[in-house]
Amino acid sequence: MSEDETPVLQLETERQPGATIVHCTGKVVIDSWAMFSVAVRALFPEGKPIFVDLTKVSVVDSVGIGTFVSVWASARRSGCELKFINLNDRIHDLFEITRLHGLFGGDAPGA
DSSP: OOGGGSOSEEEEEEEOSSOEEEEEEEEESTTTHHHHHHHHHTTGGGOSOEEEEEEEEEEEOHHHHHHHHHHHHHHHHTTOOEEEESOOHHHHHHHHHTTOHHHHTOOOTTO
16 A cells, blocks of 8 residues: 555544543644544543553644644543553654643653
């Protein structure tokens, strides 16, 4: 499959007894923000903590960051815990630069 045929973002939801993990692969950018937002917000009513696994995310643009903030704020208003986990170096640095690291509860690279 060529790069042009690969979806911009792929999401896989793993439901565990005490939490839900959303595994993301690809890019959270202007072309994929809506898919990310709809998929994660749909999990709020389940009432379990949601962990967004960013291990395989290669790019997050400004629209992606805005989406993360919006979804995180909606989760908080809904009483749902939402954390971003398994940040690669690039995403970790982006969260640090934008001062969102503490807000999102992201972990250190490779943790």
